[in-house]
Amino acid sequence: MSALFPALVAGSDRPALRFGADALTYEELAEAAGALAARIADAGRVAVWATPTARTAVAVVAAFLADVPAIPLNPRTGERELAHILGDSTPSVVLAGPEDVLPAGLAELPRIDVGTTVTHVGPVPSALTGGSDGSESPALIVYTSGTTGPPKGVVLSQRAIAASLDALEEAWAWTEDDVLVHALPLFHVHGLILGVLGPLRRGGSVRHLGTFSTEGVARELGAGGGTMLFGVPTMYHRIADALEDDPALVRALAEARLLVSGSAALPVHDHERITAATGRTVIERYGMTETLMNTSVPVGSRPRPGSVGLPLRGVGLRLVEEDGTELGAYDGESVGEIQVRGPNLFSAYLNRPDATAAAFDGDWFRTGDMAVREPDGYVRIVGRKATDLIKSGGYKIGAGEIENALLDHPAVREAAVTGAPDPDLGERIVAWVVLADAEKPPTAQELADHVAGLLAPHKRPRTVHFLRALPRNDMGKLLKKALPEALHG
Template sequence: MSALFPALRDRSDQPALRFGAETLTYEELARAAGALAVRIMGAGRVAVWATPTAETAVGVVAALLEGVPVVPVNPRTGARELAHILADSAPAVVLAGAGDELPPGLAELPRIDVETRVPHFSPLSAATAFAGGPDDPESPALIVYTSGTTGPPKGVVLSHRAVAASLDALEEAWKWTSEDILVHALPLFHVHGLILGVLGPLRRGGEVRHLGTFSVEGVAGELGDGGGTMLFGVPTMYHRLAEALPHDPALLRALTGARLLVSGSASLPVHDHERITSATGRTVIERYGMTETLMNTSVPVGSDPRPGSVGLPLRGVELRLVEEDGSVLTAHDGETVGEIEVRGPNLFTAYLNRPDATAAAFADGGWFRTGDMAVREPDGYVRIVGRKATDLIKSGGYKIGAGEIENALLDHPEVAEAAVTGEPDPDLGERIVAWVVPTDPTKPPKPDTLAAHVTALLAPHKRPREVRYLKALPRNDMGKILKKALPGPPDA
C-alpha cells in the first residue's frame, strides 16, 4: 500500500495546515512529523491530546508515518471515561502541545511535547518521514472511542487500509483534488474532524484551514477572502450559517463561491437546506458514516438537491437493508424501513479487547450491523430515518422512523428545535412524542397544530400524539441530540 501522505515526499512550500495564525507547508509538516516520528519509534500506542491545534495534526501524522497506533483523546472527556480509555488502550506515551495542562491519568504518562517548527531534517527523521508507512495495510492506524451511550466506550480499531479506502472513495465522489482548500471547525478527536477534515486534505495534497472554534465570521473569512473551496460542518453550524445569510453579505459571497459544502454527523433539516440553496445556489451535500465504518454513502457532487438523503454507496461499499429477522429487504419504495448493513474495505478491524462485541456487530458474510434505520428510494438513494435503539417507533402496527417526523416538525415556522421519541402505549404499542423548542417560548405552537402539520406532510399515523416543550435539547459536542438525556414522562 502507498503511504497515506504521498505529498509529504515532495516537501513543497505549498501550505498544508493552517490553524489560526500558524501555517505549515508540506516541507515544514514533513520535518516536524518526521522528527517526532523518530521520538516515538517503537511505542506500542500513543495518546494524542486532541485539541484543535497544529500540534494535534503533527502528532497524528507523525504516528501514522511511524506506524504507531493513535488514540485521540477528547479534551472534554470526563474523569471516569478517560480512566476507562487509558486502561483499555494502554498508551505508552502522550503527545500534547507544550502549554497543554493534562488531567490526572494522562499527566502520569510519559509526555512528549509536539514541536511544529523543526529547522532541519536529521538523516533518520528524513528516512522515517519518507519510508512509506507500515508494510501491512491491515496494521492499526487509529483507535477511536465511541460515545459509550450503552456502556463504557469501545475502542474502534481502524487500519491504514480502512482510512485510505474511505478517503480515496471520497476523492471520487467529491472530485477532491490537491487544489482544494478545506475549511472547518470540527473537533479533532473523531472521524469527521480528524480523518476527513485533516487526513483527507493531506492525502490529496491540498490544504486544511481549521478555525479553532466555529464562528460565522471565521467561515466567511477563510472560505471567502481566504479562497477556500470546501466547507465541512454539522447541522448546528449550517443552521447558524442559514440564520446569518440574510444579514451577512460576506458570508453570502463565501458560500456562493465554495465548490463543495458537506454536512454530516446528523441529518440537516430540510428548512436549512432550502434556505442555503435559495440564498447561494449551492447544495449542501450530506454523507453517512460512523466510527466503525468511516464513510459509507454520499450525495454525489454536482447532483440535484436531495434534502434528507445521504446519497448512494461509495466506491467499494456494499449496502443493504434488513428486517429484524435478518432477511434482506429488496423494496426501493421510499417507505419500507430496514436496518442498514454494510461491508467493504472501509470497515474497522475490531473493537479493542472486545471479541464478543466484535462478533456481535457482524452478520454472516462480513456485514456490519450499523443500528441505523433507513429506506431506499427507487433510484437507490438512501434516506436515514433514525437509530434502531432510539428512533425506530412501532406504533399501531407501523414501523416509523423518528427522523422524518423531526424534519416535518422543523418545517413549521414556530418550531426551532425538535426531537421525536416513542413511549409505551396500551393501545398503539408505542405513541409518538414530540419534544419541541418553540421559536417564541412565550407562544409555543399548539399540539393539535403540530399534529395537523405532520399529517399534511407525511401520514396520519406519523403524527405526534403528545408534545412536550423544552428550552433546549440536550446535545453532544457534535451537535447530535442526546435522546437518552431527555426527561422522562411527567408521571415517571
Template sequence: MDAPLSPPLFPALAAPTGRPALRCGPDALSYEELARAAGALAARIAGSGRVAVWAAPTARTAVAVVAALLAGVPAVPLNPRSGERELAHILGDSAPELVLAGPAEELPAPLAALPRVDVELEGAEAGAVPPPAGAGPESTALIVYTSGTTGPPKGVLLSRRAVAASLDALAEAWAWTADDVLVHGLPLFHVHGLVLGILGPLRRGGEVRHLGGFSAEGVTRELASGGTMLFGVPTMYHRLADALPGDPALVEALSGARLLVSGSAALPVRDHERIAAATGRTVVERYGMSETLMNTSVRPGGPPRPGTVGTPLPGVEVRLVEEDGSVLGGSDGETVGEVQVRGPNLFSGYLNRPDATEAAFDGGVAGGWFRTGDMAVREAGGTIRLVGRKATDLIKSGGYKIGAGEIENALLDHPGVREAAVTGEPDPDLGERIVAWVVPADPADPPADAELADHVARLLAPHKRPRVVRLLDSLPRNDLGKVLKKRLPRG
C-alpha cells in the first residue's frame, strides 16, 4: 500500500488568488504569481533526488524552496557566505543533482560541476499546483546544515511533518493568521529566516516582506505600511534599541506592531527594557534549533518575561536532565540541567551520520528525547530560562554549576559594557574560573575589573563573579549574531 500523502504545506497555493504573498526588494509576488513561478519550476525539477538552493536574500530563493517542496524534492539551502571548503563538504555530503539560483547569481567553484537551473519569477500558466507525488509526512522537505562549531557541519533532515507541526504550533501560540504581514531581514539558509520567516507566512496564507538586508529604516517603512509582525535576532534588536531615542518614526512603527519576536540567541534584558520603555511593546523570545525547529515561546499578551524563552509549544515536551541522567523536578529557577525535547517538531536524523543520530537521542529516534546540549533552569510556572551551551557555557567553579548566560546578562546591565561573553578556564583551586570578555562602551575609559566583578556579585551571587576580565574591540559572531566563543583569543 502506498504511504499516505501529507496535507499540502501551502493551502493558499492550492487555490491561489491575487492576495499578496511575498515581497523582497523590488520583487513582489501574489499567491497567483507565486503559484505560477513555483509551479513551473516544480515541473522542471520533479523527480530529482535533491536540489541545492543558493539561498541569497531574494524572492528567487523563496520561489526555489517552495518549488522544491511542491515537487516533493528535498532542498539543501546553501549559505552564500560559506567558504569553499565548507561548501565542498556540504555538497559532497548531500550530493544534490542540481543547483537552483537566480540568473544573476555568480556561483563559486565548488558548484561548477552541478547542472544549474535559473529561478525565474514568472511561470507559464496560472492555476492550482498539484500535490507532489509520493511526498508523505515523513519524507524529507529540507536538509539544513548545522553551523559546524563542533566539527564539520551535519545535514539535519527535516520532514514535511516536522515543518508543518512546528509552524502550526507557533500559529496557535502567537495567534498567527492570514491577516498578518511579517517583516524580517534574516538570512534564508537557516530555519529562523527560511522556515519561520518565509514558509511560516506562506503556510498561513499571509504575506512576508523581506528587507533584503536589515536596517532600522527598512523596519520602519514596512511596519508603518501594514506590517504586523517583526522577526529578528538580538543583534538587530540591539540596533533598534540604540536607534529608538532619536527616531520617533521607528518608535511609532514598533509601537504599532502586533508581535515582535527575537530568537537564535538570548536577547539581553537591557535591550528588552529599552524597547519596552520606548514603545510599550514587549519582545517575545522563542527557543529552537535546526534539529528541533521551535520548542518553546513566551506567549504574547502574557506577563513580560525578559531573559526567558517561555513554555513548551503545543505538542512539544521539554525536560531538564542532570549529568547522571536523572530528570530534574520542580521550578526553583536555580538548578541547571540539559534541555531535552520530544515531539512532532523533531528532525529525522543527520544525513549519512547514524552514529551522530543515535548519540543525539535518549531512547532512540522514534519517540526518544533529543539531547539539545543547551543548559537551562525552570522557573515558576514552567518557564524555561537558558543559561548556555553544555559544551561552552556550563562552568563548574568551586563546586557550583554556573551558566554563562546569566553572567553575560548581568554584565550587560552595567552601563560601561557594550558587549559581553563569559567562558571558563582551568583553575587549580576552583576547578574552573569565570572569565569575562568585555567590549567596553567607551574603549578609552573601560570599567575596572573589580567594578565588574562586584557588579555581578551584587546582581547574582558572589560565586558567579568573574575572576578574570579581558577587553576586546568586538566579539566574534556568526551570520545570525551568535557569539563564537571558540574563536575568542586564548590566554
C-alpha cells in the first residue's frame, strides 16, 4: 500500500489524470506506475524528463512507489546546467516519453520509455510500498534556479511532502471531489508537488492544459467541471486582461471553488480586476523549494490582496532583524526576514553540507524573504533580502509595495523596483516600467508623485526606466539581475 497515495490501492475507476488526450483512472495509473516501479526498484536515483504530459506524472508516481528518489529535469535546461545537475545527482537512468528527443548530455544515461497505455489492470505490487507519509526517505531532488551560483539539489522527503499537502488540505478544504485545473511546468514544486501529487494524495483529479490559454481555463473550469485553478501571476494577469471580452471565462471563474496564485506576488490591480469581474477572490500562498508551503490565505476568508496569509498547520514562522533578533511587531510596517521551521522543511542540499548548515539559524530556516506582519497575524512579503530590501535615507523599504503602487497607475502594465547606490541616500529607488500604451507615456515625475501620494514621499522612485518587457524565468518569476541587460537589449 502507498501511504502517500492511498487512492491508488483502491482500484477505482475515478479519474486521476488528464493531459489532453491522455487520461488515466486511479486503477490505470496504479497499473502503469506499478509496472514501471518494478523496473526501477533497484535504481539508486532516476532522472525524469519533465514534460507537461501524463508520462511525467506516471514516472514520478512510479518512483514514489519504488521508494526511489526522482530528479525532475526541466526540458529547457541549458547544456552546462544540465551537466551540473547530472554530475551532482548521479541518476542511474532517465525516464522519458517514447517520442521525447533528449539532449546529447543525456546520451550516456540508460533510458526507459514511459508508457501510459494499460494492457492489464492489476493491483500495485505489494512489494512497492512507497514508504510512509512520515518517512525521511528522499522522494524528490528538485534543483533551485541557481540565481546565486550553481543550482543546488533540494532533497525533499516523503515526510515533508505529506506534511505540506495535508496542511493545505485543511487551509483549502481540499477533498477527493475537487478537480484541479492548471498549466504549470512539472519540474518544480508548484506544478508537480502541489499540482499533481496534491490531487493524487487527496484522491481527486487533475486536468493539465499542456500549454496555458484562457480558452483552456474556461473550458476545463466551466463545462469541464473543474473546481480549483492554480496559476502564477503572469497567467492571472492574462486572465484579467481577457475577462472583459470573454463571458465564458467570467462564468468559469465565478463557478470555481478556489483560485490560487503562487510562485511570485500577484499585483493588487489584477486581484481587483478578477474580483470585480467574477466575484471570486484569488488566494495567495507562500512557499519555497526548500520549505514547500509555509503560509496561505485560508479558503473562505475575506479578500486580502497583497497578503500570503497565515502560517499553515505545523509551520513555525518568525521575522528577525539583521542581527538575528526576533522582531515581535505586528504593525504592518516593521520589516524582517522570514524564518520558518516545521515538518515541511527539506532534508538537505545534496552534497552540500556547508550550504545546508548556512541555511539554518539553529532549527530555523533562513528564507531570505522580507515581510511584515499585520495586527491579525497575516504575512505580507515585501521582497527578497538580496534584491528587494532597499535602505534609503535611513528607512528600510520593501520593493514589493512600491511595485504595487506603480501598477495602480493606469499607464503601467508591469513594474519592477530595485535599489541603486546613492551618495546621499545610501540607496535610491529605481523603477523599471512596462507601459500599457507606449504612445501615451507618463513622465517619470508623474509616476514618482503617484507613488509618493499612495505610500510616502521617501518611497518614491528617484529613477524610472521604461522597458518593452520585464525579464522572467519559466515560472514567470521576475529576474531582477537581468534588468540592466533588458534596458540595453
